[in-house]
Amino acid sequence: MTKVKSTLLLLVVSLGAIAQVPVSWKVSVSVAPEMRQSFLKGGRLLLHVTKQNEREPRNRSEITIGITPHRWDASSPFVIETKDKNVLSIGLDKLPKNASDKYYFQVVYKQNPDDGQENVPGNLYSTIDSVQFSTNINLSLTLKTLIPSATIIQHKFVKTVEIKSPILSAFSGKPRYLKAAVLLPSGYFDNPDKTYPICYRAAGLNGRYTAINGLINNKEFSDWWFSKIAPQVIYVFLDSQGPYGDTYQVDSENNGPCGKALTEELIPEIEQQVRYSPNAKMRFLTGNSTGGWVSLGLQIFYPDFFDGTWSYSPDPVDFEHYGLINIYEDESIFYNRYGYLQPGRRTIYGEPTFSMKDWIAGENVNSRTNNYLISGGQFGAYNAVFGPKGKEGLPSLMFDPFTGKIDHSIAKQWEKYDLKKVLEKNWVTLGPKLQGKIWVWMGDMDGLYSNVATRFLQKFLDKTENPKSDAKISFTAMAGHGQEWSDKAVLTLIAEKVSKMEGSKLTK
Incomplete structure (x- = not known):
């Protein structure tokens, strides 16, 4: 242009x-x-x-x-x-x-x-x-x-864990808390000496640990979970609350060391309470949409701590394909290089339903700063998680809220959260640690265009050597955002992996 x-x-x-x-x-x-x-x-x-x-x-x-x-x-x-x-x-x-x-x-x-x-x-x-x-x-x-405080359903197989985080409290200069809800497997109380596999479920954008309420109240899921054929897995619902919206469960300049607090404070507390042994090497991750990015990101940032991830429809994993935007080279997120309005959402038939300009206008309205900076929405969260601190201790703006013009000096600083770039720069050390640990699903007509970034991640992984990546990335034609996500499906996949791991141990 x-x-x-x-x-x-x-x-x-x-x-x-x-x-x-x-x-x-x-x-x-x-x-x-x-x-x-x-x-x-x-x-x-x-x-x-x-x-x-x-x-x-x-x-x-x-x-x-x-x-x-x-x-x-x-x-x-x-x-x-x-x-x-x-x-x-x-x-x-x-x-x-x-x-x-x-x-x-x-x-x-x-x-x-x-x-x-x-x-x-x-x-x-x-x-x-x-x-x-x-x-x-x-x-x-x-x-x-x-609006009252949220509550978790009272149930024998549901456990709530909430702790004051010394790490985040020190960062913020005031008390901050971490919380999660735990769904125990049906055999848990019958086998007091058993260590069960554990899976951490990262929520979709701004998701809360209260999601466990809907799942346990879903008769079809509940009947299955307490049947003899259900996976014997401890299922943990993480909470993504943050002052600027979703924290993405990773360390950031604005939200604080959320990844450190998760892995060093909350998860050890959960696992102590549910008698999980880290030596079992069966600590897994899953999530859809934002949770898809979080589950994949945590596996990459903490390759030795987590033992496998099932990521569905992750947010853009490559910022050269941030939806349809290249944040490192494009001039504006509102208009593409041909001068047309940049779409932000679409149907599975390719019809744009929402422009980036309209998306940001909505976030501007929701923020007390009159821009998307602290809107609590998708782009307010992105800036807080991926960007440096800006003026008055608030997050920086990667692009102008009214023109969409990209500030490339800030976009450059997002690179450390560009999962494809992280893998490219560190494959020699990360590659061996991630073998057998990455599983990604994506609809090829993703409503947020996130499939484009996932395609380029796959291209990189297909070309890797020493080791050759064994990551499993699958696409479903004409499928939309999160279309194949279900708790039941992912828990079944985890059970299959655990069964293979246990079978492998017996043959050694």
């Missing part, structure tokens, strides 16, 4: 970012007296608007409006005005000119300093109000509900 074209594209994007909104809405937000003790200054107000009445707007909305109300102390209402220059929004520009529908309004106050997400414990939200569409709306909403 020529410099002239690039400049014009960035100018167009900048103008679009400050386009005039088509409505003048004023929403007065109050904090209920009983909630004022729970109120924290400096949070983000998010107004959600939808035409759908079968769900709460905060769970999914066509329109989101965001503003950080500085110096608001909750003693008086704060008014969100769509015409305010400090307000960011998505969806307002798509309102029909002659709309006559009823719209449902709800506001969330995102204030939890330890969790970058919105609908998480510690944040406040209002009841729902509905009004007939108008270009001039005046509405009052009251923050009446505090």
Whole structure:
């Protein structure tokens, strides 16, 4: 792309970012007296608007409006005005000119300093109000509900582990905690002297250890898990909570030494409580999507600590193919080298459904900094995990939030998390340690285009020597993101590997 074209594209994007909104809405937000003790200054107000009445707007909305109300102390209402220059929004520009529908309004106050997400414990939200569409709306909403702490199901075969992390607490200068939920195999209590294989399940983006609740409440899975044919594996649900969103369970300048804390604090505590012996060499990993990247990344970064990984639809493992973007060479993540909008998502038939520009606009709205920096979303997390610290102790920005222009000096610093580059640079030492330990599945029509990066990882591994990699990477034609992921499937694969390992020991 020529410099002239690039400049014009960035100018167009900048103008679009400050386009005039088509409505003048004023929403007065109050904090209920009983909630004022729970109120924290400096949070983000998010107004959600939808035409759908079968769900709460905060769970999914066509329109989101965001503003950080500085110096608001909750003693008086704060008014969100769509015409305010400090307000960011998505969806307002798509309102029909002659709309006559009823719209449902709800506001969330995102204030939890330890969790970058919105609908998480510690944040406040209002009841729902509905009004007939108008270009001039005046509405009052009251923050009446505090989202409670998450709980884990009470069950004989479910164990919760939570510890204060000295490593992360020292990094942050305040207490930080690590937690996990453990699903024990059906034979666990009948064999008190047995060491069982153990598998650590990394969650999808911003996933929580509460995922165990849904699995144990799933009758089909539960019936299978407690049957005689089920794998005898200890299954551990990790939690990815972090101040900027998902921590990816690895050491980073912004989240702190999360990988060190995981491997030196949380995992030893879990394994002591469930009587796993590290000498068994049956400590495995699995995960889907972000969890796919985490499970593969942890195996690569800690090749002696973990004994095998099953990674499904991992996030980009090669940053030269970060979706369809080359972060080291491309000028912008919003437009490709041909001047077209860069897609961020697609259907399995190849139809783009969401542009990178729209994706980042949504994260900008969700962040109290008015950019994706601490949105708690995908790119807010990426910057915190992969990038260096920036101004005021916050993560750096790898690209401009309104033009998409890439800062290559920061992109270069992401290299240490580029899994393909890590393997390329360290194959002599890593290769022998990873033999028999890598299994990856990917749909060839991945909805986030992550299959492209996985293809290039496979190309590298196919060319390796001394040793020749035995990593198993498989692709399914016309399959989408995470299409073949299931806990049952991966646990069965782990059981098969364990059976082969045990059979091998008997023949020696």
